[in-house]
Amino acid sequence: MFATLAPILFQATLETLYMVAAALVIGTSFGLPLGVFLATSGRGELFESLIFQKTIGPIVNATRSVPFIILAVAIIPFTRMVVGTSIGTSAAIVPLTVAAIPFIARIIEGAVREVDGGLVEAAQAMGARPMQVVTKVLLPEALPGIIHGLTLTAVTLIGYSAMVGAVGAGGLGDLGIRYGYQRFRPDVMGAVVITLIVLVQMVQTSGDLLARKADKRNI
Amino acid sequence: MIRLSEIHKTYPARRGSPAHVALRGINLDVAAGEIVGVIGRSGAGKSTLIRCINLLEVPTSGAVIVNGVDVTALSKRDLPLFRRQLGMVFQHFNLLSSRTVYDNIALPLELAGASKADIAAAVDPLLPLVGLEDKRDRYPAELSGGQKQRVGIARALSSNPKVVLCDEVTSALDPETTRQILSLLRDINKRLGLTMVVITHEMAVVKQLCDRVAVMDGGQIVEEGSVDAIFSDPKHATTQSLLADEFLDFRPAHPVSNPVEGA
Numbered sequence: 001m002f003a004t005l006a007p008i009l010f011q012a013t014l015e016t017l018y019m020v021a022a023a024l025v026i027g028t029s030f031g032l033p034l035g036v037f038l039a040t041s042g043r044g045e046l047f048e049s050l051i052f053q054k055t056i057g058p059i060v061n062a063t064r065s066v067p068f069i070i071l072a073v074a075i076i077p078f079t080r081m082v083v084g085t086s087i088g089t090s091a092a093i094v095p096l097t098v099a100a101i102p103f104i105a106r107i108i109e110g111a112v113r114e115v116d117g118g119l120v121e122a123a124q125a126m127g128a129r130p131m132q133v134v135t136k137v138l139l140p141e142a143l144p145g146i147i148h149g150l151t152l153t154a155v156t157l158i159g160y161s162a163m164v165g166a167v168g169a170g171g172l173g174d175l176g177i178r179y180g181y182q183r184f185r186p187d188v189m190g191a192v193v194i195t196l197i198v199l200v201q202m203v204q205t206s207g208d209l210l211a212r213k214a215d216k217r218n219i
Numbered sequence: 220m221i222r223l224s225e226i227h228k229t230y231p232a233r234r235g236s237p238a239h240v241a242l243r244g245i246n247l248d249v250a251a252g253e254i255v256g257v258i259g260r261s262g263a264g265k266s267t268l269i270r271c272i273n274l275l276e277v278p279t280s281g282a283v284i285v286n287g288v289d290v291t292a293l294s295k296r297d298l299p300l301f302r303r304q305l306g307m308v309f310q311h312f313n314l315l316s317s318r319t320v321y322d323n324i325a326l327p328l329e330l331a332g333a334s335k336a337d338i339a340a341a342v343d344p345l346l347p348l349v350g351l352e353d354k355r356d357r358y359p360a361e362l363s364g365g366q367k368q369r370v371g372i373a374r375a376l377s378s379n380p381k382v383v384l385c386d387e388v389t390s391a392l393d394p395e396t397t398r399q400i401l402s403l404l405r406d407i408n409k410r411l412g413l414t415m416v417v418i419t420h421e422m423a424v425v426k427q428l429c430d431r432v433a434v435m436d437g438g439q440i441v442e443e444g445s446v447d448a449i450f451s452d453p454k455h456a457t458t459q460s461l462l463a464d465e466f467l468d469f470r471p472a473h474p475v476s477n478p479v480e481g482a
């Protein structure tokens with residue numbers, strides 16, 4: 001029995017990892033600049049832009065307040081536009097990314113705000129241009145917090161990726177629902193749950209390890 | 220070297236707080252190679268004053284002339300280039316926790332786009348100057364307060380500035396470390412011929428480090444002169460009370476009479 005289960009479980013795990021990794025990478029490439037801008041566009045700050053603060057903040061909040069499963073279904077037309085289909089593993093990356101961007105943005109914003117304002121002032125006194133303050137001071141100093149936040153995002157995305165099984169994506173969630181639940185296969189369900197637990201543990205442990213390595217504040 | 224003329228700074232009113240006038244017509248000249256102290260109690264405006272010199276605070280009106288150039292007129296593009304000619308040392312050191320001692324000192328040069336070789340040529344001789352040869356690859360978290368401030372001083376010197384601004388640089392240090400840091404600054408001033416503006420609330424710092432001193436109160440300079448003159452014959456009540464705070468045997472030669480009592 002294990003011989004027949006193992007390949008589909010392996011396949012599903014790969015699909016989950018693919019979805020989560022893609023959403024994390026694309027989500028970070030949009031969420032990181034957005035988060036930095038959210039943290040630095042206030043009054044008297046590096047990239048002061050009150051219009052940005054007043055418009056993007058609420059949009060980010062709105063996206064975050066929609067339950068993921070609703071978001072995934074609601075943006076199907078957009079998904080179809082981007083990928084050409086709304087079914088399958090690649091299509092699932094779209095809602096996962098859309099959910100990840102505001103999540104990551106808020107996390108990066110928080111991590112960047114934690115950086116001591118005195119460091120920004122010191123960098124400016126040294127003649128740093130605004131972008132240099134971001135790349136040389138804010139991001140390196142916020143790195144431990146950013147790694148923690150991205151780890152949290154990855155774990156959340158693993159959970160979300162199980163939900164997109166419901167809108168026709170593959171992955172572990174899909175396997176659990178179709179085999180474990182609909183075909184009454186508790187062994188499959190058990191295997192899916194254990195795989196998810198192991199996956200989350202691995203992500204969390206390596207995230208913690210990386211964050212600790214990056215953190216030079218307590219040596 | 221530095222000329223401040225008629226500097227006013229007003230922070231506009233915000234929700235919940237009225238407008239705040241921090242500086243009311245500051246005039247101050249600092250000659251090349253000189254160490255000028257600016258002393259005052261908290262809220263006197265001295266921190267705002269020093270930040271007007273490198274335009275971390277933009278004066279509401281008045282001119283800041285450094286090396287013959289009115290820097291308040293500089294564009295956003297040119298401002299960083301001007302600031303690279305000034306070094307600044309801070310009360311709380313403001314070192315990057317993610318960088319080693321060497322990399323912290325190298326930062327101003329990195330920002331200016333210097334090559335690795337140029338950075339090494341500038342940073343390597345600074346380490347022995349501030350006595351940190353053996354801490355080169357340590358992180359700030361591994362250093363004592365005095366050592367952190369030495370890194371801060373080396374960092375302020377690495378871009379080879381003509382002027383160094385010191386903002387309460389010894390206020391977070393114990394008395395012994397304070398003495399060491401002040402004599403280091405004095406030594407650097409002599410060796411490199413640097414101009415320094417030193418903000419402090421302690422007369423002892425002025426006495427040990429400065430050539431001239433300006434006393435601030437309520438956003439104005441109320442008394443100014445050579446350190447010897449100010450210590451031997453302080454005229455203004457603020458100066459007298461600052462001296463009396465620290466030197467218990469201090470008695471003003473010409474006490475300022477209390478106007479109420481005098482009437």
